[in-house]
Amino acid sequence: AQSVTQLDSHVSVSEGTPVLLRCNYSSSYSPSLFWYVQHPNKGLQLLLKYTSAATLVKGINGFEAEFKKSETSFHLTKPSAHMSDAAEYFCVVTRANAGGTSYGKLTFGQGTILTVHP
Amino acid sequence: DAGVTQSPTHLIKTRGQQVTLRCSPKSGHDTVSWYQQALGQGPQFIFQYYEEEERQRGNFPDRFSGHQFPNYSSELNVNALLLGDSALYLCASSAEIANYGYTFGSGTRLTVV
Numbered sequence: 001a002q003s004v005t006q007l008d009s010h011v012s013v014s015e016g017t018p019v020l021l022r023c024n025y026s027s028s029y030s031p032s033l034f035w036y037v038q039h040p041n042k043g044l045q046l047l048l049k050y051t052s053a054a055t056l057v058k059g060i061n062g063f064e065a066e067f068k069k070s071e072t073s074f075h076l077t078k079p080s081a082h083m084s085d086a087a088e089y090f091c092v093v094t095r096a097n098a099g100g101t102s103y104g105k106l107t108f109g110q111g112t113i114l115t116v117h118p
Numbered sequence: 119d120a121g122v123t124q125s126p127t128h129l130i131k132t133r134g135q136q137v138t139l140r141c142s143p144k145s146g147h148d149t150v151s152w153y154q155q156a157l158g159q160g161p162q163f164i165f166q167y168y169e170e171e172e173r174q175r176g177n178f179p180d181r182f183s184g185h186q187f188p189n190y191s192s193e194l195n196v197n198a199l200l201l202g203d204s205a206l207y208l209c210a211s212s213a214e215i216a217n218y219g220y221t222f223g224s225g226t227r228l229t230v231v
Binding site: 042105111 | 151
């Protein structure tokens with residue numbers, strides 16, 4: 001079994017300030033973890049992915065996330081928010097096999113809406 | 119390189135009707151998954167197809183069925199539509215062997231009235 005909890009349904013920041021979106025996961029297996037972003041009326045875009053390699057994962061648009069097994073967390077950060085970052089963000093878990101390949105269903109968190117103020 | 123293509127983009131149906139949604143996976147991908155995203159919620163897994171077989175299924179009733187064709191494209195069929203089936207339906211493709219995540223289409227917005 002696997003589940004994801006995104007600890008904040010809404011996060012509001014000012015442009016140029018840091019972003020922190022929090023995610024805790026639960027998995028009976030070795031997990032693969034993802035962050036996806038969804039802009040209004042658009043599909044899901046992959047920001048970054050963890051698959052048992054380096055615990056600090058760098059993604060697109062300056063985002064990064066750190067996998068902390070002891071805390072079962074995978075928080076998403078960005079040093080300086082941009083207006084274009086305003087969107088909904090989803091933390092996602094799936095199962096990884098021994099080789100680190102992820103497969104099977106994706107389990108999504110409820111999402112965090114990020115608002116960026118000028 | 120085309121990504122995941124879904125059709126139609128929007129659809130309005132009446133309760134009790136049947137609907138078919140279509141998905142063409144990204145080039146090089148052979149696995150297709152379908153997700154339902156209700157308003158204000160995260161996507162929920164419906165099922166996954168690989169080699170024209172349903173490999174895994176989420177907690178959805180039998181009214182939801184699918185198919186995968188030899189060219190890896192896929193259809194999602196929903197029978198006896200309910201108002202609660204109104205949602206964004208997302209298709210995601212991936213490669214069984216390669217390992218870099220899942221590519222999502224832009225979705226089909228289904229409204230049941």
